[in-house]
Amino acid sequence: MATRIKISTSEGDIVVRLYDETPKHRDNFIKLAKEGYFDGTLFHRVIKDFMIQGGDPDSKGAPKGKRLGMGGPDYTIPAEFVYPQLFHKRGALSAARTGDEVNPERESSGSQFYIVWGKTFKSAELKQMEKQMAMQQEQQFFNNLAKAHHDEIMNLRRNRDRAGLQELQDELIAETKATCMEMGKPTFTSEQIEAYTTVGGTPFLDNQYTVFGEVEEGLDIVEKIQNVKTSGDDRPLEDVTILSTEML
Numbered sequence: 001m002a003t004r005i006k007i008s009t010s011e012g013d014i015v016v017r018l019y020d021e022t023p024k025h026r027d028n029f030i031k032l033a034k035e036g037y038f039d040g041t042l043f044h045r046v047i048k049d050f051m052i053q054g055g056d057p058d059s060k061g062a063p064k065g066k067r068l069g070m071g072g073p074d075y076t077i078p079a080e081f082v083y084p085q086l087f088h089k090r091g092a093l094s095a096a097r098t099g100d101e102v103n104p105e106r107e108s109s110g111s112q113f114y115i116v117w118g119k120t121f122k123s124a125e126l127k128q129m130e131k132q133m134a135m136q137q138e139q140q141f142f143n144n145l146a147k148a149h150h151d152e153i154m155n156l157r158r159n160r161d162r163a164g165l166q167e168l169q170d171e172l173i174a175e176t177k178a179t180c181m182e183m184g185k186p187t188f189t190s191e192q193i194e195a196y197t198t199v200g201g202t203p204f205l206d207n208q209y210t211v212f213g214e215v216e217e218g219l220d221i222v223e224k225i226q227n228v229k230t231s232g233d234d235r236p237l238e239d240v241t242i243l244s245t246e247m248l
Contacts, residue, residue, distance in 0.1 A: 004216065004248040005033050009043070010241040011225050014115070014218035015248065016093050022080040025095055025108065025212035032111055033245035043225055043240040044068040049119050050202065052225045053096055054242055055112035068235065073110035076103075079210050084188070086211040088202045089195040091222065092116040093213035108210050115215060117226045118201040126188055126196060129203055133186040142176045 003018040003026060018026040032038060032055075040060040045053035045068070058071030077095065088094065093115055095108030121129075146153065149168065156164045188196070188203065196203050215222060228236045 003030060005029070006246045006248055007038070007218075008243045008246070009221065009225070010239070010243060012218060012221035014221050015216045016115075016213045017216045018093075018213040019082070019086060019211075021082045021086060022210060022212040024077050025080055025210055028077055028110065029113070029212070030247070033247065036244070037111060038242045038245050041242050042068070043236065043242070045114075045234045046226055046228060046230050046236050046240070047234055048226055048230075049117060050226070051114040051116050051118070052222060052240075053112065053114040055096070055109070057111065067233070069112070072112055075110045076107035077110060077210075079106045079108065080212065081106075081207055081210060083207045084192060087192050087195070088116050088118065088205045088209075088211060089192075089214075090116055090118055090200040091215035091219050092201065092211050093215065094205070095210045095212060097209060106208065106210075115222050116202050116205075117222060120198065120200040121196045121203065123193065123197060126193060126203065130185065130187050134180070137183070137186055138176055138180050141179060142172060145172045145175060 002020070005016050005018065007014045007016060018029055020026065037057065038055060041054055041056060042059040042062065043052045043054040044056050044059045044062070053069075056068050056071040057073075058066075059068045062068055076097075086092075093113060096112035096114055097103055097106060097108045100106065149172065152168065153165070156168065192203065192206075195201055225236075225240050228238065228240060230236050
């Protein structure tokens, strides 16, 4: 039976269903909800037509102007990408995290989460995104290869062997293209295209952040929250508080 949790907020109730396909995130969210960890915290980061973010314990009773978004328990959760089955459609419940430069494994925050609002996209926009995804795939694979050949590259540079560097670069590019061709170009599924062109969402976050649930009831409350007035740091001018969380 699916796990459902009611998030009661100062703007109304949101009921989320947690996915069994992401057990680490599911179990952690259940644990925190049962502990009352979220009670009194804020939706501290709200961006219209994008998402609402909460779960920072430092936001409890936070005075105006306090910088938020860095708090959480002393652990992270390993990424659980179930892609393309679970994606960033409107209403998706996803885990926040620090950036790739300090978090290459894309591990999730122990407590911070966001609920997607997003926008609808035209088919042509999704096609363009697929091209960008293919380029990113190639770049990432090439970077990984370069990292694996780091010592060899440094040695060639020390010896100022330009011909050797060029030859190695050509080899790595050829290997990248061959591997990416074998893997196939990243494309959106028919389910994703249907959702992103009719319901909306944030497709550019797919496979970057763990999606671990979705809103079953109260999407109108999410809409209401994402429409509130915010300050320059995306914090609502009037606090939007999580009053309690309850297992259903």
